[in-house]
Amino acid sequence: MPGSVTQRQIALAVLAERGIARLAELRRAGVTAATMSRMERDREVIRLARGLYQLPDAELDANHSLAEAAKRSPKAVICLVSALAFHGLTDQLPRQVWLSIGNRDWAPKPDRMPIRIVRFTQTLLSEGVEIHTIEGVPVKIFGVAKTIADCFRYRNKIGLSVAIEGLQEALRKRSATPGQIANQAVRGGVGTVIRPYLEALTVNG
Template sequence: MNGQIQEKILNIFERQKGFARTKDFLNEGINHYYIRRLEYEGEIIRIKQGLYRHAKYEGNQYDEIVEISKVIPKGVICLLSALAYYELTTYNPWEHQVAIYRGAKKPSLPDYPPIKIIYFSETQYQYGIDEVEIEGNNVKIYDREKTICDIIRYREKIGIDIMKEGLRNYLQRPEKNITKLVDYAEKLRIKTVLLKYLEVLL
């Protein structure tokens, strides 16, 4: 392959922290032939139609979360995935849970990594969205307090034991913010349930 084209392709990935879309290549005058060839040779990996990751950027334990943020730009890492990211559970979720607004169009999902879409109401969706930087990429994730509120709301689905473990671990963290937690719980209408568990654990 033409060395100039290879350099151009690498520059695209470097500018975009390891990811590129088909239109990024086409805008630089790189046609579909080169994209297919690089994919065949294993230099680039197709995440889903029109979205690629450069093979040299593979290896970080949070790679999949970054990929998900590219696949679902308006999605927010939530529930057990957020709990695991903050190391508030020993449970290792087998799929990534991502929240989107209930009225939004369902995103097109790749075969891998496994993603579970959780539809939140407008109030549920908008509170507590934070951004973390992973390998130079910004990823939307609910903050710790919102994550605790969510696992309490969905305790029957995720399991009472996991919910209690998450809350207990959160309460032991120096960065906990009980005032913020109770404020979120009030806005999300789960304050009574939260206080019941806090009484037991505090």
């Protein structure tokens, strides 16, 4: 059917350009859900999760799960251990993607990909956000200083040792200055918590 062929070509073009596409994006481009189902059946596309597609021969980035999470929850920001790993500040390989969302935002349901949700106030959610392109997908990730401050803020969730390791690595690699980290810690309400670690590491460094 000519219409179906045209829709398939559109779908392939969208996926080639964006890396990962949501069904809503494909629909806006003129591709129906039925066409995507047929393409999945014919193995022309891979369904990563409900309403999320990728080409089967797409080159997977080491941070593929972050791109997939960003597509599923565009408002969310990659945070905590996932942000530490992205910035190369921990040896840990997170088994789940840590996502921060607003207090009233809809939380995405885990679908094959494990997600850990942390709720932030709107102010803390909008500060220190960087946008990195992974597999053609713009992904919101907290910057280094903000990530370190958040790790101390949520040390009971991720473990104090992980937060300290991230701080040590950030200072060693000069990914952020002590002043930038201290500033973000104060804004996040953990200035007094992080200060002794920051002072000890900068004096010994």
